[in-house]
Amino acid sequence: MKDVAALAGVGIKTVSRVINREPNVSSATIERVRSAADRLNYQPDIHAGNLRRSDRRTQTWGLLVGSVANPFSGAVHRAIEDAATARGVAVFASSLDDDPARERLAVTAFLRRRVDGLILTAASKSQGYLLPEQERGTPIVFIDREPSGIDADAIVSNNAEGAALATRHLLERGHRRIAFLGDRHDIQTAVERRRGFLEELGRAGIPTGDAWVIEDLHDEHAAHAAVTELLRGESRPTAVFSAQNLITMGAIRGLRDRNLQSSVALVGFDDVEFGDLLDPGITVIAQDPDRIGRLAAERIFTRLDGEDIPVETVVVPTTLIERGSGEIVPTE
Amino acid sequence: MKDVAALAGVGIKTVSRVINREPNVSSATIERVRSAADRLNYQPDIHAGNLRRSDRRTQTWGLLVGSVANPFSGAVHRAIEDAATARGVAVFASSLDDDPARERLAVTAFLRRRVDGLILTAASKSQGYLLPEQERGTPIVFIDREPSGIDADAIVSNNAEGAALATRHLLERGHRRIAFLGDRHDIQTAVERRRGFLEELGRAGIPTGDAWVIEDLHDEHAAHAAVTELLRGESRPTAVFSAQNLITMGAIRGLRDRNLQSSVALVGFDDVEFGDLLDPGITVIAQDPDRIGRLAAERIFTRLDGEDIPVETVVVPTTLIERGSGEIVPTE
DNA sequence: CTGAAAGCGCTAACAG
DNA sequence: CTGTTAGCGCTTTCAG
Numbered sequence: 154m155k156d157v158a159a160l161a162g163v164g165i166k167t168v169s170r171v172i173n174r175e176p177n178v179s180s181a182t183i184e185r186v187r188s189a190a191d192r193l194n195y196q197p198d199i200h201a202g203n204l205r206r207s208d209r210r211t212q213t214w215g216l217l218v219g220s221v222a223n224p225f226s227g228a229v230h231r232a233i234e235d236a237a238t239a240r241g242v243a244v245f246a247s248s249l250d251d252d253p254a255r256e257r258l259a260v261t262a263f264l265r266r267r268v269d270g271l272i273l274t275a276a277s278k279s280q281g282y283l284l285p286e287q288e289r290g291t292p293i294v295f296i297d298r299e300p301s302g303i304d305a306d307a308i309v310s311n312n313a314e315g316a317a318l319a320t321r322h323l324l325e326r327g328h329r330r331i332a333f334l335g336d337r338h339d340i341q342t343a344v345e346r347r348r349g350f351l352e353e354l355g356r357a358g359i360p361t362g363d364a365w366v367i368e369d370l371h372d373e374h375a376a377h378a379a380v381t382e383l384l385r386g387e388s389r390p391t392a393v394f395s396a397q398n399l400i401t402m403g404a405i406r407g408l409r410d411r412n413l414q415s416s417v418a419l420v421g422f423d424d425v426e427f428g429d430l431l432d433p434g435i436t437v438i439a440q441d442p443d444r445i446g447r448l449a450a451e452r453i454f455t456r457l458d459g460e461d462i463p464v465e466t467v468v469v470p471t472t473l474i475e476r477g478s479g480e481i482v483p484t485e
Numbered sequence: 486m487k488d489v490a491a492l493a494g495v496g497i498k499t500v501s502r503v504i505n506r507e508p509n510v511s512s513a514t515i516e517r518v519r520s521a522a523d524r525l526n527y528q529p530d531i532h533a534g535n536l537r538r539s540d541r542r543t544q545t546w547g548l549l550v551g552s553v554a555n556p557f558s559g560a561v562h563r564a565i566e567d568a569a570t571a572r573g574v575a576v577f578a579s580s581l582d583d584d585p586a587r588e589r590l591a592v593t594a595f596l597r598r599r600v601d602g603l604i605l606t607a608a609s610k611s612q613g614y615l616l617p618e619q620e621r622g623t624p625i626v627f628i629d630r631e632p633s634g635i636d637a638d639a640i641v642s643n644n645a646e647g648a649a650l651a652t653r654h655l656l657e658r659g660h661r662r663i664a665f666l667g668d669r670h671d672i673q674t675a676v677e678r679r680r681g682f683l684e685e686l687g688r689a690g691i692p693t694g695d696a697w698v699i700e701d702l703h704d705e706h707a708a709h710a711a712v713t714e715l716l717r718g719e720s721r722p723t724a725v726f727s728a729q730n731l732i733t734m735g736a737i738r739g740l741r742d743r744n745l746q747s748s749v750a751l752v753g754f755d756d757v758e759f760g761d762l763l764d765p766g767i768t769v770i771a772q773d774p775d776r777i778g779r780l781a782a783e784r785i786f787t788r789l790d791g792e793d794i795p796v797e798t799v800v801v802p803t804t805l806i807e808r809g810s811g812e813i814v815p816t817e
Numbered sequence: 818c819t820g821a822a823a824g825c826g827c828t829a830a831c832a833g
Numbered sequence: 834c835t836g837t838t839a840g841c842g843c844t845t846t847c848a849g
Binding site for chain 1: 818819820821823824825826827
């Protein structure tokens, strides 16, 4: 900036004014500064300025998700990015793999870079460690899972209702022996989905004990194995509710292995790409990652803009998409 | 930091030493400073320090991809993130949608935040505008596409060879009437893939004019429509080579609409999730996003570490994955 | 309309 | 082993 000022033959403050589009600079001066800056390929250092700026905004956010390679996270990320860049905000992203230690490291890394806001799918048991940062005024929004140990905004899907909807869908088609395939039992969404499933069975008067509830399936492989085992028994379920993306993939494989994909019903939670190209198509409870991301970004902006609204959990509805696998009726 | 120093009863420089794990501090002092920092929830400001630090490293990179919502980009992103965080580097990500204007904006946004390195899938015609930054010492690595207007490292797939491999695969099964479905013709990878296709046809002695070459299919919908149209004619192709992810999806739909998925062969470029669950499975030329990301990150680190190696384009091999659709033989 | 001086949080260079 | 002083690139404040 000093160099630009020297080249343009003006004071350093005048360059600052031009760069920041502040008023009270003659257009001739503006032009001189502009061309000097261009000639030197000058890019202002946003962080140096931030050191002295009164609002102390870095125009940067930190985003923590399961994994940036996961399609759901990717869609959420994209929605957040679109909202953020529209207002000049750059976004850091970090993958947690549901590992609390990684969460702490990523949060620390972002805080040291003085992000203006934090959006996270927490992997830790409690996020109380974020309290001091929140009190310092940094907006924090949780997505996908609600926070614990801290009172903060959250944007989540209606997991229990979605699971109940899936279950009801199967019940209405006459299924009574429905298996539940769930993710790690310490993940909040997994718990909610199981609850929705069991409660719906309860409402239908089906003794919960009758349900096959298989949990802690942490990847496609485990789900595949579990389904294979499940279908081997004498009294096997007539329908399967797979409560997560990868588990659905494993379930599809398991059903195919035994050539049961057209006789055992399947409803998955989370949309699967290609779901409509399979035969039968895969019926799912679809989440709305785009909306989740957009709402999270809006919430951060609202708080940064100084509005003192109460902390809130926004529930984003899920949708049942019928494609065939969920409409199979029990044969036995 | 001043506050921490006051609370610990030491000078500010001593706090700096402790935070940065510099030597020559008594362990008693370290302990006092540590607990004071903890009590105040102190997080050092990496950017303030950077202003004065001799190496001027922000430990931050910028990544520009097609879209963070795209599975290929997501996989590359993840590989880069893993390499980066292992050495304390945080990663900005931005989606370009193949829009040159977005590329410029994102680059500017990152440069103002003083990233130490830039990894990009360029959308612009020429990246000459990056020359001053490169001369300033910022490592720049291109992924997926080679740069133009600037001499810089690149990590790319062997697009032409992969396309030739796909084409040869079809030729070997007796196909002579093969259609090519391509992305926007101004995208380098699309051009390369078309070249590989046409050259392989040439080697087989098939007059290039005989080939159906349909280009500028920029999304799944356009590809779907193109395939539908293509299959309507009297002398339709016996095989289709779809040269990109979304185009393959559209092609699958088009073939299914006419119930030709088991009579017209299909090979796609880019792996498609679920490819093995379809019937027939989708034969593809798979790229290696993980390796691309890893190599890009390594290249940045190597240059940051000061090694003055020559600029190089690393070609990452692609793999043919046979799943059924590409092994269909011509019926006519 | 323009510029000089001070200071943001930190590290380099030096002195004790 | 520890502290002091200067200054990184910028914005704030205030004086022209």
